[in-house]
Amino acid sequence: MAESGSSVEFSGSLTLPPPRTRIFKIIVIGDSGVGKTCLTYRFCAGKFPDKTEATIGVDFRERLVEIDGEKIKIQLWDTAGQERFRKSMVQHYYRNVHAVVFVYDVTNAASFRSLPAWIEECKQHALGTEVPRILVGNKCDLQDSIQVGTDVAQQFADAHSMPVFETSAKNPNSQDGNYGGGNSDHVEAIFMTVAHKLKSQKPLVLSQPPEGSGGTINLSRVRDDGGDGSRSWSCSSC
Numbered sequence: 171m172a173e174s175g176s177s178v179e180f181s182g183s184l185t186l187p188p189p190r191t192r193i194f195k196i197i198v199i200g201d202s203g204v205g206k207t208c209l210t211y212r213f214c215a216g217k218f219p220d221k222t223e224a225t226i227g228v229d230f231r232e233r234l235v236e237i238d239g240e241k242i243k244i245q246l247w248d249t250a251g252q253e254r255f256r257k258s259m260v261q262h263y264y265r266n267v268h269a270v271v272f273v274y275d276v277t278n279a280a281s282f283r284s285l286p287a288w289i290e291e292c293k294q295h296a297l298g299t300e301v302p303r304i305l306v307g308n309k310c311d312l313q314d315s316i317q318v319g320t321d322v323a324q325q326f327a328d329a330h331s332m333p334v335f336e337t338s339a340k341n342p343n344s345q346d347g348n349y350g351g352g353n354s355d356h357v358e359a360i361f362m363t364v365a366h367k368l369k370s371q372k373p374l375v376l377s378q379p380p381e382g383s384g385g386t387i388n389l390s391r392v393r394d395d396g397g398d399g400s401r402s403w404s405c406s407s408c
């Protein structure tokens with residue numbers, strides 16, 4: 171046993187292992203058809219998908235970004251909006267979540283009215299108030315069909331202490347300044363804002379694979395990576 175007060179001296183130099191990439195797990199939730207898949211695809215693949223199908227279970231999309239010299243993996247969990255496709259997966263979405271993005275469709279008032287139910291679901295899965303949340307109104311390119319005004323969205327966001335962004339996964343570079351940031355990619359800016367906020371918080375969980383949510387569920391791969399950084403999984407018991 172080492173004597174109390176003794177010290178050990180190292181000679182030579184210590185080589186530290188390379189830092190592990192931090193992963194930020196962000197879940198994207200909201201009614202079916204609001205554009206969760208398109209938003210996450212836009213951020214990870216840089217384009218609007220040619221076609222989408224209703225998400226079954228959950229899709230993972232990842233993108234490696236660099237913030238202030240640190241490489242960070244942003245892992246977006248694109249959850250199914252349809253109840254029948256999500257029920258057996260729900261509890262797994264909410265493990266080790268770093269941030270939540272609530273999405274509604276600005277052309278669909280019902281999707282906006284559903285938001286309290288999505289917030290309640292987060293609460294029931296013990297998501298604390300320390301977990302950053304943001305609200306995203308999608309499909310702003312459909313200017314003639316808007317049913318949810320900016321004012322009402324802002325009031326709702328204020329009441330729930332979260333920022334709100336209006337955007338379009340289809341055309342995130344609004345030319346006329348109706349939403350987004352002129353010629354910049356607004357979807358990109360939204361997710362990067364969340365990542366910056368997470369990075370500025372206390373150190374987070376280090377690398378963990380998406381299936382690191384315990385491995386207790388039976389996941390089957392249903393679609394492979396199509397070059398957009400995505401992996402799709404569904405619960406075989408769904």
Ligand SMILES: Nc1nc2c(ncn2[C@@H]2O[C@H](COP(=O)(O)OP(=O)(O)OP(=O)(O)O)[C@@H](O)[C@H]2O)c(=O)[nH]1
Nearest residue numbers: 202203204205206207208222225251309338339340
């Ligand atoms: N015009 C327009 N259409 C969009 C936009 N985003 C998504 N869509 C369309 O809306 C439909 C639904 O989009 P998804 O991304 O599949 O919706 P989702 O929320 O993932 O749906 P679930 O997987 O069922 O939960 C598709 O036909 C998309 O092409 C947008 O910004 N503008």
